[in-house]
Amino acid sequence: MTINCKGNLIDLSTPKVMGILNITPDSFFAESRNTTNNHFLSKAENMLNDGATFLDLGGYSTRPGAADISVDDELARVVPAVELLHNNFPEALISVDSFRSRVAEESILAGAAMVNDIAAGNLDENMMKVVAKYQVPYIMMHMRGTPQTMSGLNKYENMLQEIMFYFSEKIKAARSLGINDLIIDPGFGFSKNIAQNFEQLAKMEFFRELGLPVLAGLSRKSTIYKTLGCSPEEALNGTTVLNTIALSKGASILRVHDVKEAMEAVKLTEALKN
Known part of the structure; x- marks a missing residue:
């Protein structure tokens, strides 16, 4: 199973790690917030050295109840950060974490290689068109509502069947536009309670x-x-436990704040598998 990022075929038969780079002032995990360019670049370099295949850059906080920001504010955060990363680490595969097509497009033009959309096109009807235009891999996540309303939208008759139907519809829409490289994200914590x-x-x-x-x-x-x-x-320890379980159940990508520990989980589970 492979995806094409900037002409590089990334083989996902061995799971890969995606490092989270937040450029939001209110991320739920305080240590993931980046306050200066030097801090931002140092964190990116450490993640790449620790084995991250992708760097996921987000300028819109999606924690439950997070404040909405304008497209212009998100652009002002994200595009300069993509440019900074791309100029300093030109070989890095940058993912832009946004549900807005304009942010996705301008980030791709600035050097991003992938789009990570928490809404799978539901919050911007032009998102899939932009992804198709630039033929970048597209991560489609399951969520109901918006980051501001999702916590109250977790009532399901059969959760897994409903999520599978959601993805089958999204995959059909993406394929109809000619999007080749698709990744699905079940959306842990989005429109779901702890038991779910x-x-x-x-x-x-x-x-x-x-x-x-x-x-x-x-x-x-x-x-x-x-x-x-x-x-x-x-x-962190709890994260590593659940990441290990996810790997045992077929996860191809782990999206994490702590790359070194996630890479260790990948290496050990692969050794066990082999």
């Missing part, structure tokens, strides 16, 4: 039936720290 997140993780191999790479975004989320009775800053 654990149910989804326990049955994550179900999503492999779609025939696409699956991304797991569990890093330091409330499912971990609320279950353990700790803080996001204390949730």
Whole structure:
């Protein structure tokens, strides 16, 4: 299973790690916030040295209840950061974490190689058209509503079946536009409560039936720290446990704040598999 990033075929038969680079002032995990260019570049360099294949750059906080910001404000955060990364690490594969087509397009023009859309096109009807235009890989996540409303939209009759139907519709729409490289993200913590997140993780191999790479975004989320009775800053060990479970159930990409520990999980689970 491969995806094409800037002419590079990335083989996902061995799971890859995506490092999270937040350029938001209110990310739920305080240590992921980047305050200066030097801090930002140092963190990116460390992630690449630790083995990250992708760097996921986001300028819009999607934690539950986060404040909405304008497209112009998001552009002002994201595009200069993409340019800074691309100029300093030209070989790095940059993912832009946005649900807005204008942010995605300007980021691609600035050097981004992938689009990570929490709404899978639901919040911007032009998003898939932009992805198709530039033929970059597209991560489609499951979410209901918006970051501001999603917490109250977690009532399902059959959650897994409804999510599978959602993805089958999104895949059909993307394919109709000629998008070749698709990745699905079940959306841990988005329109799902803690019990639903654990149910989804326990049955994550179900999503492999779609025939696409699956991304797991569990890093330091409330499912971990609320279950353990700790803080996001204390949730690294719990993150590694759940990442390991996700890998055992077929995750192709781990999206994480802590690349070194995620790479260790990948190496050990691959050694066990082999």
